[in-house]
Amino acid sequence: MSHSELGDAGTGVTNSSPVPAVQLSGIAKRFGAVVACDNVDLALARGRIHGLLGENGAGKSTLMKMLIGLVLPDAGTIAIDGKTESIHDPLTASALGIGMVHQHFSLVDALAVWENVTLGDAGRLDPNATRNRIGEISEQYGLVIDPDKRVGDLTAGLRQRVEIIKCLRRDPSIVIFDEPTSVLTPEESEQLFESLRHVVAAENRAVVLVSHKLDEVLHATDDITIMRQGRVVDQRYSTDADAPTLARAMVGREVSLRSERAALGIHSLDDTDLDDVEPVEPDTVLPATAQPVLRIDRAVAHDADGVVALDEFSLEMHSGEIVGVAGVEGNGQRALGDVLSSLLTLSSGTVAVDGAVVPTGKSGAMAEAGIGVIPEDRHDSGLVLDMTVAENLVLVDQSRAATRGLIDQRRLHAFTEEMIEQFNISCGGPTAPMWSVSGGNQQRVVLARELSQEPKILVAAQPTRGLDVGAIEYMSHRLETAAASGVAVLLISSELEEILELSHRIIVMHSGRIVGEMSRAEANFETLGLLMGGAAA
Amino acid sequence: MTDATTAVDAVGSPDAQPGRTRRGARLSEWSALYAMSIFAALVLSAILVEATGGDWRPVVSALLDGSVRRPGRWGETLATAAPLLVVALGTVISSKAGLVNIGQEGQLYVGAAVGAYFGFLIGGPGPINVVLILIIGAAGGGLWAGVAAGLRYWRGVPEVLSTLLLVTVGGQAVAYSLRWEWLLLAPEGRRGNRNQVSEQLATDNRLPRPDFFGNEFPLTVFISVVLAVIVAFALSRTVWGFRLRMLGRNPRAAQRSGVSETRYGAMALMLGGAFAGLAGAAMLTGGGFAFGNYQMVPGFSANIGWTGLLVALVAYEKPLAAIPVAVVFAGLRTGSSFVGSTGVEGRITDVISGLLVLALLIPAAVMLLRDRRRARAAATERV
Numbered sequence A: 001m002s003h004s005e006l007g008d009a010g011t012g013v014t015n016s017s018p019v020p021a022v023q024l025s026g027i028a029k030r031f032g033a034v035v036a037c038d039n040v041d042l043a044l045a046r047g048r049i050h051g052l053l054g055e056n057g058a059g060k061s062t063l064m065k066m067l068i069g070l071v072l073p074d075a076g077t078i079a080i081d082g083k084t085e086s087i088h089d090p091l092t093a094s095a096l097g098i099g100m101v102h103q104h105f106s107l108v109d110a111l112a113v114w115e116n117v118t119l120g121d122a123g124r125l126d127p128n129a130t131r132n133r134i135g136e137i138s139e140q141y142g143l144v145i146d147p148d149k150r151v152g153d154l155t156a157g158l159r160q161r162v163e164i165i166k167c168l169r170r171d172p173s174i175v176i177f178d179e180p181t182s183v184l185t186p187e188e189s190e191q192l193f194e195s196l197r198h199v200v201a202a203e204n205r206a207v208v209l210v211s212h213k214l215d216e217v218l219h220a221t222d223d224i225t226i227m228r229q230g231r232v233v234d235q236r237y238s239t240d241a242d243a244p245t246l247a248r249a250m251v252g253r254e255v256s257l258r259s260e261r262a263a264l265g266i267h268s269l270d271d272t273d274l275d276d277v278e279p280v281e282p283d284t285v286l287p288a289t290a291q292p293v294l295r296i297d298r299a300v301a302h303d304a305d306g307v308v309a310l311d312e313f314s315l316e317m318h319s320g321e322i323v324g325v326a327g328v329e330g331n332g333q334r335a336l337g338d339v340l341s342s343l344l345t346l347s348s349g350t351v352a353v354d355g356a357v358v359p360t361g362k363s364g365a366m367a368e369a370g371i372g373v374i375p376e377d378r379h380d381s382g383l384v385l386d387m388t389v390a391e392n393l394v395l396v397d398q399s400r401a402a403t404r405g406l407i408d409q410r411r412l413h414a415f416t417e418e419m420i421e422q423f424n425i426s427c428g429g430p431t432a433p434m435w436s437v438s439g440g441n442q443q444r445v446v447l448a449r450e451l452s453q454e455p456k457i458l459v460a461a462q463p464t465r466g467l468d469v470g471a472i473e474y475m476s477h478r479l480e481t482a483a484a485s486g487v488a489v490l491l492i493s494s495e496l497e498e499i500l501e502l503s504h505r506i507i508v509m510h511s512g513r514i515v516g517e518m519s520r521a522e523a524n525f526e527t528l529g530l531l532m533g534g535a536a537a
Numbered sequence B: 001m002t003d004a005t006t007a008v009d010a011v012g013s014p015d016a017q018p019g020r021t022r023r024g025a026r027l028s029e030w031s032a033l034y035a036m037s038i039f040a041a042l043v044l045s046a047i048l049v050e051a052t053g054g055d056w057r058p059v060v061s062a063l064l065d066g067s068v069r070r071p072g073r074w075g076e077t078l079a080t081a082a083p084l085l086v087v088a089l090g091t092v093i094s095s096k097a098g099l100v101n102i103g104q105e106g107q108l109y110v111g112a113a114v115g116a117y118f119g120f121l122i123g124g125p126g127p128i129n130v131v132l133i134l135i136i137g138a139a140g141g142g143l144w145a146g147v148a149a150g151l152r153y154w155r156g157v158p159e160v161l162s163t164l165l166l167v168t169v170g171g172q173a174v175a176y177s178l179r180w181e182w183l184l185l186a187p188e189g190r191r192g193n194r195n196q197v198s199e200q201l202a203t204d205n206r207l208p209r210p211d212f213f214g215n216e217f218p219l220t221v222f223i224s225v226v227l228a229v230i231v232a233f234a235l236s237r238t239v240w241g242f243r244l245r246m247l248g249r250n251p252r253a254a255q256r257s258g259v260s261e262t263r264y265g266a267m268a269l270m271l272g273g274a275f276a277g278l279a280g281a282a283m284l285t286g287g288g289f290a291f292g293n294y295q296m297v298p299g300f301s302a303n304i305g306w307t308g309l310l311v312a313l314v315a316y317e318k319p320l321a322a323i324p325v326a327v328v329f330a331g332l333r334t335g336s337s338f339v340g341s342t343g344v345e346g347r348i349t350d351v352i353s354g355l356l357v358l359a360l361l362i363p364a365a366v367m368l369l370r371d372r373r374r375a376r377a378a379a380t381e382r383v
């Protein structure tokens, strides 16, 4: 709990340069009753990558936003290269060479990649210069992207690349990454940090990495700071840390090893310990003669540009089973989720719940039929940021808080308090606007709503995105209980561990089709990896 | 200016909003902004008056006289505020659903004309006919906005364009109907010396105008305040309002949750029109000399639609806040009608009231711009 390994946190890690690039001292920030940061001291040294860990709502993003001038500290000082600065807006921060990749995207769908990258620039745009610059960065950091693609057509992973390029384009000497890898593949993030490491060393930059992937933090960073409830509770060198200790320091208790595996983001195709993972046998699966609860029959769907997203996709699910959907991002997973959210109309084919055909693209039809959805992008269709936490909890079905067309505030608040308690949502209370809630806690609101609605079918797309290790553990548990109680869970995930850990049956998607299907017992990284790459089953 | 993007992000990020503790600070910030811009407008007006050879003191005095001080004037101000408020409430409803209705002037005009037409046609017994005219007026305005809704949801025409265009079309249509006796034009003997005027509503077809301390105003004043309370309640406390706000703030979440964009959006747009139409019918039946004196005349709408839109804007889409804002705008209007008596040229008076309206709008515009950016960023943010 003490500032153990690094001695006095005030002076911090200064072995590569006498004056830290950034010195935060006594930083405090309150939002009403919520203490987001409480007397935080943090030093960032040049030439080093600093990991910032902590539970959802610990105050990581808030602390970083103070560095970039988006949030003003109530108390404390910020010194850049030894000089105390007042960073009251992002322009000041950028003039000081500080850049940040935010936890949530701020891209304009309708614009091309290069336009997004230059967004907000003053003066004339120079498309070719921008394209060239994007090319340079792509090459240097392994973030390949087509500058002329429309951002709306990109997968989450590619959007993340755009955000990172947008930040790196200005060559900031102090770079903050707020959960940049939650949508990147392990290979991508590895490459990113590999190249960052070189730049950091060569150009003497300072980098902060906020992440919930302990493994990644251990590999990519030099120093680690752990926050809990707005305070710094531990600081140490990465070489002196291991995942279980970090997890314990973060959450304040032991975290079960199994779900830790998913949280750690251990991805390696030759993972031989895999057999340690106890295969889950679907003992609740009904005999094959039983009517499937969900039947998708030769579904064909096109995305906004008319490109085929689902190609004769057929799937049957029975109540009580967890079906994992593996596949490289952008192979129709988003379309599948959208169809089951009534957001996309099928060109042909049908979706039936309990044998009854549900019209696609008709507002509310899927939800009414009993399909709950945790969307891969919570800000897209999962939340209304301008409404309150309580309102977001009854977004899909207001009936539990309404009598004869009127919202019953008392019942709404009682329900909200219950959900806040059950899902451990840390926020400013039921009436806090959704935008004020931290990323991981926003995700919890979505989970709370969809699970509490007791759906027949639950589509969970990247359900643990942004969650801390403790919450991931809880989530996995909730999904398993949901399945045990008869819910058919369709788990769409880009993390194979998550799929292998939870699924009874696994399907692999490629180019909008199912290219392989197997039971959990048959599945392993190797076959899945091959299938995901498009090899025939 | 190497890094304007981060600045955009700064304002744009929803997380960039100050916390609750800073709400007080923000409030005083806005008050200061209002004080400053109104003061600037007053100074500019004073300079203008002095420069054109007048004296600014009597002008200010006339403004106050016209809006509140002279006997009967605050009644007149309230009478003007009522239709402004009703128009603003409709505007609030459509903007909550994320729609930009700027055709209130036309919806009001058409509503009043339709109300008048059926009022004369039916000519039933007093009070019943008044209620009918109000209802038909609302229906007329609503259907007029319904044209825009139809264009938007079946043809994809943005409502900003269609509502605006329909102001012109509506104006032409009403002007046309004022030229034909089988439509609105009064019979030969009853036109007085005017040639485009409808008959006057019979005395028992008018809204009562109670008198308070020598100030009289039509019943619409009370009706409009009640409507403001109802709209505020409906938007914040009913499932319908909840779903409407959801549609306005995140159409995709709404689509998934069973809020049909076509149904709710069209409803919101038509309600906006219905409120404007109701305001028009209320002006007709509530009369007063300022509003055509119980009859349809060219230019009957008298910019109440436009001003009502501004009221909604300044009230920041809050139904209850629209009440005082409507009164202020009405006061500006009734007040500036007195300025002419100071010998200041009419055109200067127009410029002055324009300046004052602008002064009221500037802080709201700043506010709206901030909000828009935030909303846009929120809409485009992805995880």
Ligand SMILES: Nc1ncnc2c1ncn2[C@@H]1O[C@H](COP(=O)(O)OP(=O)(O)OP(=O)(O)O)[C@@H](O)[C@H]1O
Pocket: A031, A034, A035, A036, A054, A055, A056, A057, A058, A059, A060, A061, A062, A063, A103, A426, A427, A428, A435, A436, A437, A438, A439, A440, A441, A466, B015, B016, B017, B018, B019, B020
């Ligand atoms: N603008 C704001 N208004 C009110 N409360 C806020 C605001 N911003 C953050 N908070 C609160 O401050 C706390 C810390 O939030 P922060 O976003 O810093 O958490 P975090 O450590 O980044 O968590 P996560 O891992 O979920 O992203 C949260 O409880 C959040 O609700």
Ligand SMILES: [Mg+2]
Pocket: A060, A061, A062, A103, A178, A438, A439, A440
């Ligand atoms: Mg965060």
